[in-house]
Amino acid sequence: MDAPQVKALLFDVFGTVVDWRTTVIREGQAISQSTGCQVDWGQFADMWRKEGYLAQIFRIARGEQQYEKVDVLHRRKLDLLLAEHHVAGLSEEEILHFNRVWHRLQPWPDAVPGLARLRTKFLVAPLSNGDFILLTNMAKHGGLLWDCILSSDMFQKFKPNRDIYLEAAKLLDLAPAEVMMVAAHVVDLEAARSVGMRTAYVDRPLEFGPEGVRESPSKTPFDVSATSFVELADKLKA
């Protein structure tokens, strides 16, 4: 029996679709310019991401910590980081604006043209640990033409909790095997595969910067592997 046809591509977003590190650094540098505070914004971005977000969502995904929105997780860590790095002189409105830098992340250069092609053949949507409004604002800001938004706060769960993949497929009225998860992260794809979804790995070597840690390869190959969304479109004949 042939495998069911893939009808929807669901995308991890942070790191896979958008270059969070470069955007955070750029907005941080503008803060240095206006306040005169000198900060290593690369390190700031990495800590914000790793400790303020990744560590939190993995704990929540494992059920060790209560669910909270990403905007809330980001803000808690931002307040600590601003204090640690002695960034002073920002108003509450400016801090709130900087916290929403995650709503304004720039897509990788291939993301918009690749998605435009993939969208002609497949239903395309984020399935991200970001909040619904964060992903909606980001799409509008970056010109990402999703068909719909699938977010952690819709399900009150974070990937790699398996339920979020299953609930997303259910909302799309698709069997898991009709859905392909696209991500630059092995743990995300392995969770998607464990519920029966197809998988596409997109390599993003610069996610954590030129000196940053690289994604470790998966022991089991994924269905498709590409270095950009344009190559993914080629491989999926979109």
Added chain:
Amino acid sequence: MDAPQVKALLFDVFGTVVDWRTTVIREGQAISQSTGCQVDWGQFADMWRKEGYLAQIFRIARGEQQYEKVDVLHRRKLDLLLAEHHVAGLSEEEILHFNRVWHRLQPWPDAVPGLARLRTKFLVAPLSNGDFILLTNMAKHGGLLWDCILSSDMFQKFKPNRDIYLEAAKLLDLAPAEVMMVAAHVVDLEAARSVGMRTAYVDRPLEFGPEGVRESPSKTPFDVSATSFVELADKLKA
């Protein structure tokens, strides 16, 4: 104190954005052509809409009936209507396809150009009693560039249940007063207003056909009133 600025427009869909009646009639006529069954498709469409959908969702919204997806409600009534009208010779696949005519409804002629303008100034999304995948498919089919999809099955509730308006605003991280509901139906707008949303009435005199019942005017005027999405864009300076 000035009223808060409106940031998002939420749209009723069936009747307000799309012309369900004409689309159902057109696909019904194609069935008559292929099967030879003669049917008054205008009456068929009206009964499907009124008894198979409206009567059901109002009962569910009042808590008198358990929540079910719109695709399921539509299918139950479709099976009855096909039998009543002696439509024979359709395969299960063809019936399933016809049931999904509601995923393929054509927008009113002003809807796409009006939305394109409104989208430059506001977050635009459906807030519809349709299912998530129904609205997603319809947007793709009709070229409606929503920023995100807000559907009844996300909340397991139907308008005019007040909770669905509040939960939608919460997911958008907006106060109700920052949201404007756009609809051709007074009951929808009155429920939105009751939770603090702004309201825009769009007149759709042909929703139930040239001979069909017209929407009764509201006793209290809405914030904006227009005869098309293009006029709405003019009035909202988009």
